[in-house]
Amino acid sequence: MNIVVINIWNGQLNRGAETWSQQLVQQALGNGISAMLIGGGGTSTGGNMVVVPTPVQDNSGVPTLASRLKIYGRLDSYAYSVITFTVKALRRGLVDDADIVIPINGMWQILLLRLYRSLHQCRYRIVYVNHPGSEVSREISIASPDLVVLLKHDTRTHKLSHRIPRTVIPNGVSMGQYRVMDPPRRRTLLCVSALIPYKRVDWAIHVAKAGGVGLQVVGDGPLAAIVKEMGEQILGSDFSIKVLPHEKMPLQFGLATALIHTASATENFPMVFLESLAANRPVLAFDTPTNREILGDAGVFAQDLDDMKRLVQSESVWNRINRLIEDGVPRNRAEHFDWSVILPRYIDEFGQLIGARH
Helix, strand or coil, rough: CCCEEEEECCCCCCCCCHHHHHHHHHHHHCCCEEEEEEEECCCCCCEEEEEEECCCCCCCCCCHHHHHHCCCCCCCCHHHHHHHHHHHHHHCCCCCCEEEECCCHHHHHHHHEEEEEEEECCEEEEEEECCCCCCCCCCHHHHCCCCCEEECCCEEECCCCCCEEEEEECCCCCHHHHCCCCCCCCEEEEEECCHHHCCCCCHHHHHHHHHEEEEECCCCCCHHHHHHHHHHHHHHEEEEECCHHHHHCCCCCCCCCCCEECCCCCCCCCHHHHHHHHHHCEEEHHHHHHHHHHHHHHEEECCHHHHHHHHCCCHHHHHHHHHHCCCHHHHHHHHHEHHHHHHHHHHHHHHHHHCCCC
């Protein structure tokens, strides 16, 4: 079996989808399966990654007549970047010998892969993994991959054609990278997040203030300066903010008492949940079906921002958090998502697709 993952953002950003792309390839290689990652960044981020340098143009360009008429598949500057990147990869023949191709960047990438497969009589099957949002878009239905993988059961699929097979396989985590540590003496919340509006990191600052606890923010983005100024003004020395490479993150989770997650409910499957669980740290989050599906008994759930503030003021809640850590509940929950469990599910689905083409 030969697997190819193609993602313009690998080597340019390091979000959940990019981490997943890299880890899937690494896990496949580690299990004797041929796998390659095609990234659009200027340099390789490790593993079996082939670089097809393609800077991503800003997504705020003037829309075409097609998008103004609400024809699906917006042709803006980001779409042109994805098309350029994909065409360059196809011209280099990087998918010619693949059995499974996993396009991360949406409709135009899938359509180009289908066209190339037809023109060059390739035998690969196209698997779309629904990383963005909690809904499968109509554009994906139009592009018609051979399989759609949902990361969670709580995904809206009413726009996806019933003719397209779908399955549910959650994100994975490499538990061996995470060391179980005793929690710090000082109660400390950790917020790992891109510093962009819908992540609502300012809410985490207000929660920490209400509870009189420390807050460590790890992340970067356009709101970095605002978050830094707000955190220092409201929390003083109880606040810190920094940027860390992904390989240094496993240790960071152990330096906090719990992870706090205040992003809007539109987020699909936060990778930081699994990373926190693997480090045996509970997660303070809002009470949504997605958060409950992922966190299970390792979650501490709030109804809204005011409720979250009340929770961190409660000694009984902190006692519960400590008991969860002592009993290893988060770590046990993470075992459901270890790559040793998740990868075989992918391989089984891929094998069925490959077998069906004969």
